[in-house]
Structures are given as structure tokens and as C-alpha cells.
Amino acid sequence: MTASRRVPAIVRALTALLPRADRELLAGDLEDAYLARVARGHRLQALGLFLLETLHAAAARRMRGPAIPPARRQLPMIETLTRDVRYGLRGLARNPGFTAVAMLSLAIGIGFNTAIFTIVNAVLLRPLPVSGPDRLLTIYASERDGYRYATMSMPDYRDLRDRTRTLSGLAGHSLMFAALDRDGSASLVLGELVTANYFDVIGVRPARGAGFAADADLPATAPTVVISDAFWKREFGGAPDVLGRTVKIRGKACTIVGVAPAGFHGLMPGMVAELWLPAGMAEDVEPLGYNSTTGTGGPTRFDHRGRRWMFLKGRLADGVTLEQARTELDSIMSALAADYPVTNEGVHATALRASDVRLHPEIDATLAPIAALLAGAVGLVLLVACANIANMLLARGASRAREMAIRVAIGAGRARLLRQLMAESTLLALAGGLAGALAAIWVMQMPLPLPLPLEIDFSIDWRVLTFAVGLSLVTGIVFGLLPALDASRPSLVPALKGDTPSGKHARWFSPRSLLVVTQVAVSTVLVVAAVLLARSVTQAMRTDAGFETDGLVFATFAPTMIGYGDEEGFRFYQRAAERLREVPGITGVSLATRLPFAINYHFSEFFIDGRPDLSGEHGLGLDVTQVDRYYFDTMDIRIVEGRNFDERDRPGSPRVAVINEVMARRYWPNESAIGKRLRMRTADGPIVEIIGISAAHPVRSVGEPPRPFVHLSLDQQTTGGNSLVLRGTLPEEQLVAAVRREILSLEPRMFFFELAPYVTQIETTTFALRAGAALVGTVGVVALVLAAVGLYGVLAFNVSRRTREIGIRMALGARPEGVLRLVLGDAMKLVGVGLAIGFGLAWAASGALGSLLVGVAPGDPLSYAAALIVLVAAALAAALIPARRASHLDPLIALRGQ
């Protein structure tokens, strides 16, 4: 009697499940166990247990293999993670081409985003470098015309500071340029002009020195200065004995009384102030920003109540609310208005929490949408990059189906496969993100091409780093998840056999195709925007400035900042102009207070004499400049009626003006404006007679609506004139060199704010447009390239999947052109859908560009056509390579299989 005879055949058949290698031995033991149970009389139980044990043994043998100790099957978390990371690194290293392309895509996407975030961070996010910003108030003067966020004057500041009980401290500050004397030559330094208590009120202690003395605000006090950490290190080599040494500003030796803490750059976000001068030096520097003057008063910024130039910061006293402070500030301002009606009538105070203001309430309001637009554009690039990588991972997942199937077969759980694939994509994202962030940081540290010596602080802090790392992680998860889900679910049997499931993936519309459609659509939006902006730029450049800009050069310099008085400075300008007129090749030289397209939107109130119906209660706010008698000839602006300024117009003679055609037609549509009279500032102010009408030209920027422009006579003034414009027959570079040479020979210490061909003046006004076009253009090209790569990848993948099918077609007589058409047709179906969606989106979104566009409608058909050509060309280029490969397949090789 043998055991085998007593085991039912049906039960024995189950042992076939056991691995062949040790089936016999295992089966023997299993059968013995069965027989032992039967011997004990549990026949049914024995049969059931035999069944279960056989299945269990078969599973244990096949799935786990004998090598894995049961106790160690659950790896500890950390060990799993390290393994996943190591596995991921190996996977990436195995395919350096794939890794490089994916990393590059990501680096571009994340780099752009990091760069934009760096700007947003510097300007909008970084908190003010003060202690307790929520108890600090920013206080503005609100003016009688309703403008709420203007500057204050020094006398108003002093009264507020002395009368307030709700504020424990009140300080004033303004960005300024100071002329720094260094070995006989001057250079401009950005700093802040501040009241003596500035550092106390904002709660920043100088790292060295005591800071300003309490009487530093008084002009009579010996000049002192606090310097920045960077300035200290650069100019004094970080010398420990820097306190008590001097810095020469506008010829005055200022004693250094403090070094600001490292990283403190003043109160204007993004701007790097390098030194702080007390308000007593107000006349020695050039405050920047919003300066206004009303009424009359003392001659200086220091004692003229109507000369407003400083922003105020107040520290709330303990237990005082913002509302209480506002009420008190209002009552003080009302008292001042009663005492000084000429300068202060209708002037109130507006107090906001300093933490609620970034640059300035009005600028803040315009920055947010610009930031959103930028973020949107670069976000789209990242989206395209992600779609690309998701696509590549999907394709790679398909080619790794066999590997995955083997891993599943030897017992890997789906969760584990998912984790490993995700680890790989996250590693990829982090590496790409790191590369992109480093590139962005490097680019952002390069000096900006700004016309003024401004330094903008785009330093990297934890916010930027968190953003870059966070974005990389999210990106890794987002683009990794779908391919990982796809790849971790291989269909075991065909995958193991090495078959490629042609039915499922060869359809022309798959998840991969959807990604390509998305990419094409997004690229379309960006390319359309880029083309619209590019056309705007060319339109703006082509738009007639209204006068000939070739051979025209302008210069601004500031004699008052190197120690000249106002009149002395004006005489210097006149001397410079006289001298330049002698230079051969220069045909005209003129002085003006404001040139067309200069960022100097000076305007003044005018009343048309005897026409209160036109002037209104507050008069007409008109753009105004003062020009000498050479101006219209030099600029080549025609006098269309009346006369130009001439030697009759001198100080003391009746005031005269030349207005432009726009103004003449608007206010005197049916009669000549010549001989009509304007009154300046008030309805009974000084009379100005209109003696001439000049040809119209844009005043502030090209493409603007017609704008009235008043030219007053500079020859009737004894001060003013801070721009010089000249025309010559020499090349512009030689004209620029001549100006520099002649003026430095008159005054070697002189320095130039601006000295350039006139066309740069116009370029400055189109800076936002050109910067926008350059950015969107770059972004558009990058997105287009990424999308083309993505399209190429999908087509190449599809062709390799369909090799056998194409081989059969060719064996049956399909011609190469037919195959080419087949593959290209598939490509164009994807591209067509993407283009349709993209053009729809672009059409809907182009309105957002409206304010930036010059001379181009948001729906400009030519731009859309150009974009279409570019996109289709790129798509064809991407599709042609795989299509040609398919059409050149050798049917024999194709049919033999992979």
C-alpha cells in the first residue's frame, strides 16, 4: 500500500500547482499530512486542509521564493525610502538621454517660475525690515485734488511729530540720490533722506555707532551720515574705525555716525539704499518719487510748508488703535489747514498699517495684476514642461512594462511599484528644479539694464528656496502620478512575453495624445500673445514720434548736486549750450525742463482767461514744459501758426507760451488761439499769452491719445532747464562723446543722469511693452519647443508601436508616401485639436493684453495667421522625423518583430 494510492486523484492533481523544481518533495509531505489527518478520522477536514496547504505552499514557493526571510518581508520605512531613492537614481542613470531631456524641460519650467517668484518676493512678499511692522503706520498727505497718498512737507512733519499723542514716534523718509565725491569725480549713490529719529521709530539699531544725534534734522548741524553694511565693506574695507571718518557729499564732509545692520536696505522694497542722510541735508541731495509744491513759503525743502517730499512712518503708542491715531492726525491736519490755508487747505492725513503697504498703495494696486500675468505665463510653461515629462514617463513606462511585470511576478506589491516610480519622478523633479532654480538665481543676480544707478535687491531667501523646492516636489508628484499608475499595472502575461499590446496604445487618441493636445493649446496661447506683443513693439517703434529722432541726442546732468546753486546751475546749462553750439557738426542745441517722452509728467493748472466754462473750478491740468528759443528748430517741430520764442522774450517781459495743435483745436475750435490768454495756477494768477501753435506730437508715450501740451518760455526764467537736447550731422555716438567731452572740460566733477541718443528716450517709454514682449516671446518659444519635443516623442513612440502594422501595410503594397501621410495625418489630427482649443483660449485671453498693445488690436488677424504658420511649421518639423522613419521601414524587418 503506497501513499499515492490512497490520495484521491483530484487532490493529487492540485500538486501540479507546486513549482516543478521541488514539486515531488513538497507533494509527498503534503500528502503525508493529509493521510495523517485521515488516519485520525477527519476525512473531510483533511481534504479541505490539504487543498489550502497546497495552495499556500504553491503561493509561498512561487511568489516569495525561498530567499526572503518572513521576518524581514516588511522593510522599515527609512530603509524602504533609501532603497526607493537608490533604485530611482539607478533608473535615471540607466537612461541618461531621457534624464537629460526631462531635467532640461523641468529646469526651464521651474527656472522661469523661480525667477518670477524672486521678483514677486522682492517687491511684494518680503516683509518690511522693521521691528513690529503691525504697530507701524505709513502716513500720507491726501491732497485737495483727492489724491490720497502724497508726501508731506518738513514743517508739517515737525508739527505732527510735536503734537501727536497717539504715536510714540514719527519719522520721515524719502529715497534720494546723493552725489558722492570720490577723488575729484562724482558718482550717484542711492540712499534715504531721513529724520534724525528714523532708526528709533522703525526699530532698527545701527550695528555700529549711535546713529543720528537728535538735532541732526537742523540744517545748521554738522552733517552726519549712516552708511550701509555693503557700503562700509566696499568703500572702507570693513575698517573697524570707520566711525568718525567722513564721506564727501556735494562737497560737504559728512561724519559717519553709524553703520546699518547687514541686510538693511531702507524702507523701499527692492531698492538698495546705501546711505542715510539726516533731513538737515535736504537741499544737498535729490529726493526721488512724489514731489509737489503748492503756494509759497521758505525757499528750501527744509522750511517750505508747501514743498512735499517725505513719507512718514509713525509708531502707535501702547494701547492706541489705528482709528484713534487717524482721528488725532486728522484733527492736527485740520488745525494746520486753518493756520496755513495757502499751503494746507484741504490737505488731510491718510494712515495705513505699514504691513499693508508694499511700495505705495497705488503702485501696489497695479503690481498685483502684472505679477498675476507673469505668473500665469510662466505657469503655462511649467505646465507644458510637466506634460512633456509625463508623456516621456508614459512612453518609458510602456517600454518598461516587462520589467514591471517581472517585479510584480516576483512579489512586488502595486503600492511598492508606485512608490518606486514616484521616487524616480520626484528625484527627477528635484534635480531639474535645482538646476532651474540655480540658473534663475544666477540670472537674477546679473545687473539690470536700468538707466539709473538703481540696484534692486533680488536676493534669495527662504521664501524663494521653499518656493523652488515646493514647486519641484508638487511638479514631481503631478507629472509622475499618472505615468506611475499606468506603469504599475502591467498586464502580466503579454508583458512578460514581450508583446506590446497594440490595440490599447496604438489608437491615435490616448492619454499621451491628450497631453500633446494640451501642450499644443498652451503653446498656441503663448505664441499668439508673443506675436501680438512683438507686433506691438514694431508698431510702437514705427509710430511717428512727431519729429525726426535721427541725429538727436539728449543729456541731463545735475550741477546743483555738486554744489551749484539753482541760478548758478542754470547758468552752467546755458554755458554748456553755448559751448556746444561752437562744436562743428552740431547744428542745434536747446535747453528744456522737460522733453517729450521723458518720464517727467509735469503738469500744472491753467485757467483760460475769461472762459470759466472751459476751465472749471480747479482749472485745466495740462502737461507743461519750459523751452528756450532754439527748442523747436533743434527738435524739428514745426510752428504751424504764430511765432516762435525769440529775443523779445526775456525775464520781465510779458509771459508767453506756445501751445500744441491739439490744445488749440480743443479749446478754440472755431477761431485762432493766437493772442488768447492763459492764467497760471489760479483764475486770477499770472497771465500767459499764446504766441504760437506747434505741430502735434505724442508727449508721454508713443501711441497715446492726442494730448494738449503747453510750452512756456525758458528764456523768461532765471532758473530751471535740466535737460539739454542737440541735433547734429555727426553719428549719434560722436555727438554723445562730444557732449561728454565739452561738459567735462567745463566742469570735471559733473556727472550725467542721462546722455544718449534721443531714441533711447522713446525706448524707455516702451520698456514695459518690450520687456513684456521679450518675456512672453521667450516663454512662447520655449513652450513651442517643448511642445514640439512632446509631439515628436508621442509620434516616435506610436510609430515604434505600429512597426508591425506598418510592415504589413507595406508588404501588402502601401507606398512610402502613403505611410508618411498616415503618420503625418495622425500628427495633424492632434495638432489640429490643440490649435483649435489654443486659438479659442488665446482669443478669449487676448483682452488681458489690451492695455499693453500699441497699434495692434487684440484680435489682429495677421498676428493669428503668423502664429498659425509658426505652430504648424514646428509641428510638421516634429512630426516629419518619425513619419519618415515609418515610411522607410523595411517590411521584412518590421514583420520579423522587435
Place this chain on the structure above:
Amino acid sequence: MSAYLGEFEQLLLLALLRLGPGTGTPAIRDAVADGSRRTIWLGAVFTTLERLEAKGLVASTLIEPDGGGRRRRTWTLAPAGEQALGTAYDTWTRMTRGLEPRLENLK
């Protein structure tokens, strides 16, 4: 220095020590199942015994049955296995010295 033994390995070796050389797999399984009052799968016993054999703690012999039919595998405790068991017992006694009354109460 003898091999570290997992609990299940100890149980298998103890069963083998008890049953003597040349014991078949099902008998070892039954002994462990009785002693530990757990359900023990044969598959797990095979796998673990094979691993112990790879470590040199047990040895197996193939037996040809007299009347034909399937071969059987029998197991014998190797000297290294005895030593490992001795070490494990030693560790156990040292770790439980003086704790016996409390361990009794924990049952």
C-alpha cells in the same frame, strides 16, 4: 559565535531536538503546532527548514520509499543547530533569571 535564531526557527529546532534525527516535515509541523498552539502551514515549515539547512543548522536526507511512489525528505539537527539552540536557551535563562515568579504570573 552562533547564528541568531528567529522564534519560528527556534520552535522548529526544538521540535527536531525532541523528535530526534530523521524526522519528516509533517511530524515537525505537528509538534510545533501542538507546542505553540498555533496553526502552522507546511509551506512555511519547508521554507524555513530549507533556510536553516542553508545556514548549516539542519541537514536533510532523501528517503526512497520501499514500495515505490514519492520520495520523502527527513531532517536531522546539525551540530551547529544544537549549538545555536544551546545559545538561545542560555540567553533565555539568563534573561529570565529571577523573573520566574513574575513570568509565571503573566501567563
